[in-house]
Amino acid sequence: MSCQAQAQLGTAKRLRHRARALLAGAVAVIAALVTALPTPALASATSDAVAGKHYIVATDTTFAPFEYRDGGELVGIDMDILAAVAEEEGFTYEVQSLGFNAALQAVTSGTADMAIAGASITEERKQMYDFSDPYFDSGVQMAVPKSSDIASYEDLAGKTVTAKTGAEGESFAKSIADQYGFDVYSVDQASTMYQLVAAGQAVAVFDDYPIIAYGITQGQDLKIVTDKEQGSSYGALVAKGKNQELLAAFNEGLAKIQANGKYDEILEKYLGDTASSGSTAETDTSFLGLVKSSLPAFVEGLKNTVLITLISFAFALAIGIIFGLFRVSPNAVLNWIAKFYVWLFRGTPILVWAFFFYFGIPQLTGVPMNIWVAGVLTLCLNSGAYVTEIVRGAIEAVDPGQMEASRSLGASYGLTMRKVILPQAVQIAIPSVINQLIIMVKDSSLLLAIGFAELLYQAQQIYAANFRVTETLMIAAAFYLISISILTWLANKASRRLK
Amino acid sequence: MTSATIEKPVEAAAASEAPVVIEVKDLHKSFGKNEVLKGIDLTIHKGEVISIIGPSGSGKSTLLRCLNGLETATSGSIVVAGHDITDPKCDMDAVRQDIGMVFQHFNLFPNMTVLENVTYAPINVKGMSEAEAKKIGMGLLGTVGLAEKADANPRSLSGGQKQRVAIARALAMRPGIMLFDEATSALDPEMVNDVLDIMKGLAQEGMTMVVVTHEMGFAREVCSRVIFTADGVIAEQGDPAEVFGHPKSPRLQEFLSKVL
Numbered sequence: 001m002s003c004q005a006q007a008q009l010g011t012a013k014r015l016r017h018r019a020r021a022l023l024a025g026a027v028a029v030i031a032a033l034v035t036a037l038p039t040p041a042l043a044s045a046t047s048d049a050v051a052g053k054h055y056i057v058a059t060d061t062t063f064a065p066f067e068y069r070d071g072g073e074l075v076g077i078d079m080d081i082l083a084a085v086a087e088e089e090g091f092t093y094e095v096q097s098l099g100f101n102a103a104l105q106a107v108t109s110g111t112a113d114m115a116i117a118g119a120s121i122t123e124e125r126k127q128m129y130d131f132s133d134p135y136f137d138s139g140v141q142m143a144v145p146k147s148s149d150i151a152s153y154e155d156l157a158g159k160t161v162t163a164k165t166g167a168e169g170e171s172f173a174k175s176i177a178d179q180y181g182f183d184v185y186s187v188d189q190a191s192t193m194y195q196l197v198a199a200g201q202a203v204a205v206f207d208d209y210p211i212i213a214y215g216i217t218q219g220q221d222l223k224i225v226t227d228k229e230q231g232s233s234y235g236a237l238v239a240k241g242k243n244q245e246l247l248a249a250f251n252e253g254l255a256k257i258q259a260n261g262k263y264d265e266i267l268e269k270y271l272g273d274t275a276s277s278g279s280t281a282e283t284d285t286s287f288l289g290l291v292k293s294s295l296p297a298f299v300e301g302l303k304n305t306v307l308i309t310l311i312s313f314a315f316a317l318a319i320g321i322i323f324g325l326f327r328v329s330p331n332a333v334l335n336w337i338a339k340f341y342v343w344l345f346r347g348t349p350i351l352v353w354a355f356f357f358y359f360g361i362p363q364l365t366g367v368p369m370n371i372w373v374a375g376v377l378t379l380c381l382n383s384g385a386y387v388t389e390i391v392r393g394a395i396e397a398v399d400p401g402q403m404e405a406s407r408s409l410g411a412s413y414g415l416t417m418r419k420v421i422l423p424q425a426v427q428i429a430i431p432s433v434i435n436q437l438i439i440m441v442k443d444s445s446l447l448l449a450i451g452f453a454e455l456l457y458q459a460q461q462i463y464a465a466n467f468r469v470t471e472t473l474m475i476a477a478a479f480y481l482i483s484i485s486i487l488t489w490l491a492n493k494a495s496r497r498l499k
Numbered sequence: 500m501t502s503a504t505i506e507k508p509v510e511a512a513a514a515s516e517a518p519v520v521i522e523v524k525d526l527h528k529s530f531g532k533n534e535v536l537k538g539i540d541l542t543i544h545k546g547e548v549i550s551i552i553g554p555s556g557s558g559k560s561t562l563l564r565c566l567n568g569l570e571t572a573t574s575g576s577i578v579v580a581g582h583d584i585t586d587p588k589c590d591m592d593a594v595r596q597d598i599g600m601v602f603q604h605f606n607l608f609p610n611m612t613v614l615e616n617v618t619y620a621p622i623n624v625k626g627m628s629e630a631e632a633k634k635i636g637m638g639l640l641g642t643v644g645l646a647e648k649a650d651a652n653p654r655s656l657s658g659g660q661k662q663r664v665a666i667a668r669a670l671a672m673r674p675g676i677m678l679f680d681e682a683t684s685a686l687d688p689e690m691v692n693d694v695l696d697i698m699k700g701l702a703q704e705g706m707t708m709v710v711v712t713h714e715m716g717f718a719r720e721v722c723s724r725v726i727f728t729a730d731g732v733i734a735e736q737g738d739p740a741e742v743f744g745h746p747k748s749p750r751l752q753e754f755l756s757k758v759l
Contacts, residue, residue, distance in 0.1 A: 404569055405606035405665075409620035409672055410596035419623060423610040 049245035051090035057082060058096045058103035058112035061451065062189050062464030065214040065270040066118035066136075066234075067097070069461040072297055077210075078116045080266040081135055082236075085253030091246070097461075098451035099188070101166055104129075104237075105355070109363040113243045114250070118208070120168045120232040130242075131235035132250045135263075138208040139228030140172040143197075143216075146223050150203055153226070156182040162193045162202035168232050169206035191463050194220050208232075210271055218467050290471055294462050298479050301458035306483050308372065308454065309441050312379035316440070317433070319380060320387025325417065327392040338388060345385035350446045354378045358450040375447045383440050390436065394429035395421055426498060434491045441484050455479050517544040520676060520707055521566060526575035528561055535561045537731035539575070543709065545675075548702045550710045550718035550739075553728035554754055559711045562728065563680050566709065567598045580675060596624060599669030603681040605661040607653035607668070614640065614649040617668045625672070632671070639667040643697055659690025666697055677701065679710040715758055719743050727751050 059067045059078060067076040074097055086093055098106055104119070106112035108128065120138070121131045142161075144150045150159075158181060163170035165186040173184045185202055187193055190211055196202040198221070205212065209228055216222055238247050257263045326338035345353075358374035361367070398421050406416040448457035459476035463469045521543035528536040535558045543549060551559040564570040565577060568584050568591045576585050582594045608616050617636035621627040627635075640646045643663035645656075653661060662682060669677060679698065683691045695717050702708055702721050712718055718725050718739060725742040727735040729750045735742060743759075746752045 399606070401602060401604055401606035402608065405600075405602060405608070405668075406619075407592075408567055408569065408595055408598070408600040409669070410592050410624045411620060412592050415623055419619065420608050420610070427610075 050249040053091050053246075055091060055093040055113040055243075055246055056096060056111070057093045058098050058106040058115040058117070060100040060103055060117040061097050061457070061460060062191065063100065063118045063211070064190065064218075064465055065210055068465040069297075070465060071293070077136065077266055077270050078118060080269070081254070081257070081263070082116050084257045084262050084266065085250055088253040088256045089249040091249065096451055099449065100164075102355075102359075102450055105359045107237060107239050109359040110239065110242075110366065111359060111362050111368055114236055114238050114246055116236040118234050119237055121235045122232070125237070128240055129237040130240055130244070130247055131237050132247055133254055134233030134235050135254055136210075136234040136267075137231060138168065138210060138234060139231040140169045140206055141209045141212055141224050141228055142204050142206055142226040143212045143222040143224045144204045145197060146221050148203065148223075151225050153180045156180050156204065158182065159203045160185050160201065161204040161206055162187060162196045163206040164188070164190060164193060168208055169211075172229055173206040189460065189464060190215065191460075191467050191469050194222075194467055195469050197222070213271065215467065218465075220467060287471055290466075290468060291475055294458075294472065294475060297458040297462060298455065298475060301453060301455035301476075302479050302483055304452070305441065305444055305454040305480075306486060308375050308379065308447070308452070309437070309444050309483075309487065311372075312376045312383065312444070313437050313440055315376065315380035316383035316387050316436075319384030320391050323384065323388040324391025324395065327388060328395045330413070342385045342388050345381050346389075350378060350382050350443055351449055353382065354447055354450050371450060371452055374450065375444070375452050378447065379440060379444060382443065383436055386436050386439075387433065390429050390432045391425065394425035394432075397428050398424045430495045430498070434488060434495070437487055437491055438484050441480065441487060455483070517546050519543070520545050520580055521709075522576075522578040523562075523566075524576045526562070526565060526577060527573045528558070528565060528570060529573045534573075535731055536565070536573075539728075539731075539733060541726070541733065543707065545707055546705050547724060548706075548708045548710070548722045549724045549726060550712050550722040551726045551728060552712065552715070552718055552754075552758075553734075557728045558731045559728045560680055563678050563709060563711050566676075566678060567595055567600055569600075592624075596620075596672055597675045599672060599674035599677045601662065601665050601669055601677070601679045601682045603684050605653075605658070605665045605685075607656075607661055607664055609652065609654055611653075612649065613645065613651050613653060613656070613664050616653060616664060617671045620668070620672050636667070636671060639670055640664070642670075642700075643667045644693075657690060658686045659693045662686065662690075662694045663697060666694070666701075670701075676707045676709070679708065679712070681711050681713065683712070683714060713758070715743070715755075727754070729754070 059074070062068060063076070063078075065076050066078040067074055069075070074095055079095070082093065082095075096103075096106065096112055098112075100117050100119075103112065103115045103117045104125075107115045118136075118138075119125070119131075121134060125131070142153070150156065153176060160183045161173055162185045163173045165188055170184065170186050177184050184206075185196065187196065190207065193202070193205050193207065194215060197205055205222065209224070212222065212224060216224075236247075236250050238244070254263070257266075323338040323341055326334040327342075329335055329338075354374065357377045358369055358371060361374075362369050402420050402424065403416055406420045407413070411419075444452075444454055445456040447454055448460060451457070455476050459472050463472040466472070519542055521541070523539055523541040526536055526539040526541075527534065539558075539562060541562075551562065553559050561570055565572055566579065572585050576583055578584070579594055580597055582589055584591060584594055607613075608619065611619060614633065614636050617639060618627075618629070618632035621632040621635065622629055637646060637649060640649055643666060645660055645663055645667070648656060648660065648664075653664065656664065666682075682698070683694050686694065691714070695714065698708070698710070698717070699721050710717070710722065720739075722739055724736060725739045726733055727742065727748075727750075735746065735748050735751045742751070743755065746755055
């Protein structure tokens with residue numbers, strides 16, 4: 001699970017950083033006393049403000065080379081800069097790998113303190129966020145398949161190109177789309193863009209140059225055919241007016257690592273010639289090699305998928321039975337409450353609720369939301385609505401003569417429900433409920449949108465780094481079959497016990 | 500066989516002196532716009548065995564179901580053992596404990612064994628101990644000839660056996676009144692007599708019974724009074740010999756010519 005993994009990662013880092021923080025703190029004090037720094041008062045003030053503090057930093061899931069997973073660990077230019085700055089400034093942090101839009105959303109809602117996600121500094125975003133000093137200068141380029149004849153924007157007339165939603169590449173492509181007469185097909189992830197081009201559904205990719213350059217080093221059959229356009233700068237960001245001490249510390253730390261050469265080292269590591277990424281070239285590129293290297297991530301995903309489904313399912317059953325009884329109750333108010341609940345949750349997408357619980361609730365209440373709580377709420381309230389209808393249908397499928405026979409003996413409505421109707425309704429409902437459980441397993445994959453580390457999220461993390469989308473998804477599908485088999489087996493076992 | 504050879508549980512003359520257990524006054528019942536009962540007046544004394552006959556759709560089952568509140572009267576009053584069950588404040592659950600009902604389709608609980616069906620209400624409604632309820636239940640199953648089926652699932656029984664269990668289940672609450680709603684209509688012909696014999700036995704023990712039936716032989720031989728309903732009213736009633744021997748209204752004459 002993302003949070004736990006991040007938390008563990010964070011704890012490890014925290015321990016490391018605590019030692020460094022002490023050292024850094026001591027150095028800062030001595031420096032302030034002995035050395036004449038350019039702005040000694042400010043420097044020590046910001047360091048003091050953040051030193052020893054712990055922050056939550058949100059980032060994208062799949063923005064190689066700025067952030068991506070390598071062997072399960074989140075790496076990339078953003079991650080290394082963040083680590084270097086945190087070390088300089090003596091703060092600790094944990095990273096939440098949420099996806100670009102979700103990361104920005106997390107900052108807005110206060111779920112995260114800062115986001116570093118290869119975000120371009122734009123006027124529009126400045127309305128909502130305060131940016132750090134630029135830490136990277138980018139620019140949009142167009143890439144086409146190596147065999148393509150397309151060499152300029154003029155060649156795009158009547159064709160479709162692809163770009164990443166919300167990225168600079170998209171806004172640039174859209175700004176010239178009318179002029180050159182092409183369509184822009186926006187997708188959520190870099191890997192999807194490359195798939196579209198490989199499959200011929202798009203003829204060109206528009207994206208920031210480091211992204212494309214990295215893709216090519218990873219074996220994408222692409223060539224860059226245009227110069228950098230609309231050069232933009234990347235900055236870390238905080239919610240407008242919030243976490244100013246963190247922002248100041250980031251700027252200060254950035255200046256330090258730019259001065260001491262650490263910054264150049266990081267860029268060299270990720271954007272230098274392909275020789276530097278020699279380690280990736282040596283990895284086993286066979287399907288079995290992929291299975292082997294991705295196994296730990298998928299096992300973690302399997303665990304999270306099964307666990308969150310089971311927990312949510314237990315709550316969904318409870319909700320479904322209570323509201324199902326409301327639904328058949330002669331009491332009009334209870335009936336109406338149940339009807340409203342079913343109407344609301346059956347009529348709205350799961351994704352909306354995932355975002356609402358994870359980002360909306362913290363914004364409304366100011367209380368941070370745990371991702372497991374948000375995930376379970378989302379899944380159990382959605383499935384609970386379907387279970388309610390299953391329970392209602394099952395109760396109504398019991399012969400009305402059963403109710404009459406029990407009532408004619410002097411039994412109350414409640415007693416009759418408990419002893420006569422529900423035991424029979426359970427038998428009727430079991431196949432549909434097991435079906436709902438299986439649907440839930442697959443619905444749980446939607447939680448990847450808020451960064452919950454279930455199976456499909458793991459798959460995304462893996463193919464975002466290696467671009468082997470189809471093979472990775474096939475492995476993910478196999479793991480879904482495994483998890484559904486496990487849960488069906490458990491459910492059948494439980495239902496046999498009920499009989 | 501003539502009615503003279505049958506020992507009637509309660510003679511008509513004696514019945515009128517016995518206390519009144521059910522008093523129905525001007526009962527109307529509508530389902531939507533369809534008025535099924537159009538003003539029923541009926542007084543039933545303790546120990547009477549009454550059969551309700553009449554063409555289908557004449558309201559006989561509805562009348563019976565009104566007596567234990569399975570149907571709610573649209574207007575009029577029904578007083579059962581001193582309780583006005585048309586009063587919304589009436590504790591129907593308490594009143595129903597004294598009125599057993601046997602249904603055409605048995606309505607045994609398939610999630611319980613035969614014995615559990617019988618002990619269900621005594622244990623859960625009356626709060627009787629399990630041991631006592633089982634003793635009574637086994638006794639009743641013995642009476643209906645099904646003691647050896649105590650642990651069977653109701654689904655494994657024949658129709659006649661199911662109905663005998665249903666009668667035992669109703670009797671387990673020791674009711675003062677028993678209602679039978681076409682209790683033999685869903686049975687194979689060879690099963691009918693098993694059930695009728697038990698009903699006869701009950702009648703001879705002095706149980707107050709209201710029986711909706713198509714079994715004219717039973718109505719004639721066992722009942723103390725026959726009520727003929729047609730078009731939502733009681734068209735004719737009286738001693739079985741009277742009703743079957745000298746029907747007055749043309750509608751009853753027509754009905755009897757069809758069923759006898």
